[in-house]
Amino acid sequence: MKGSTKKKMVDAAIRLFYTQGYDGTSVRDIASSANVNIALVSYYFGGKKALYEKILIQFLEGYLQTMHKAIRQQTNSVQESLLSVIRELLVYQATNHYTARMVHREMTLDSVLVREIMTTYLRKEKHDYEQMIKLGMKKGEFQRQSVDYVIIQIRTMVNMPYLTPHYFQELYQLSPKEPYFVDRYMEHIARWVKAALCQPKAETGIA
Incomplete structure (x- = not known):
């Protein structure tokens, strides 16, 4: 009860x-x-404030757990691992879309709570992305470029649909909380990762 x-x-x-x-x-x-x-x-x-903070923290803990679980999966390449992480984070946010918007909206403010969240949770997320991108560069899968800007682009793609869901619904008739959106969106993200991050295949000279 x-x-x-x-x-x-x-x-x-x-x-x-x-x-x-x-x-x-x-x-x-x-x-x-x-x-x-x-x-x-x-x-x-x-009280209300403590309840609000509890909701935010539970969401972020689940977000990081989802990310870590996807990272631990056995894949053939860093590219596949990164795409797995992105997909699982999209699914997590789609499943928890109300809370996702709350959290991302809170992150646009400057407060003691936001600074604590940045230090405790978002630095861990940044670190995990950094490790993946740097490993991809070290293994020759990814082109060498600014890791920070790559992470910013990835985070924007992953979180934007759940920060401004009404934008997607009103202008594009897309519902970020629906499975079909995640599937179609992942097709675009996979093409972006291949074009923006992966090393271009060497020309063989064979017609």
Whole structure:
């Protein structure tokens, strides 16, 4: 019962934070949406701010776990490993699309919480991407270029659909939370990785 009540509150808070924003959502809104006593929000989570931070941190921990699991998979090349990581992160965000938008929206602000998240979680993500890109260059799979800019481009492709889902829906009639979007989007990303990162195949001179 306790777990079910907490989950109802978390689910309600995620939907409300997504649609109304943090400031536009009250503890009473959360309790009413979850159909629980208002005092339970403070009892279980310590208040609205603590609940909001818990949701963000749980999402980011799951994000990194998803990334690490994909990295550990056995693949034939760094290129395949990178594409596997990207796909799994897209699927993770599509599955948790409300929370994904909350987190990415929070990252656009300058706050103590954001600085802590940058240090604790996003530096780990950056490190993992760096290791993959540098390994690809060392093995001769990837062209030598600015690792930082490559990571920025990859992160933008991975996260942009879930930061601004309405942009995709209204202008392109695409729904980033749907499986078909991930499949089609991965086709484009795979072409981008091949063109922008991978070493061009040597000309054989054979017609």
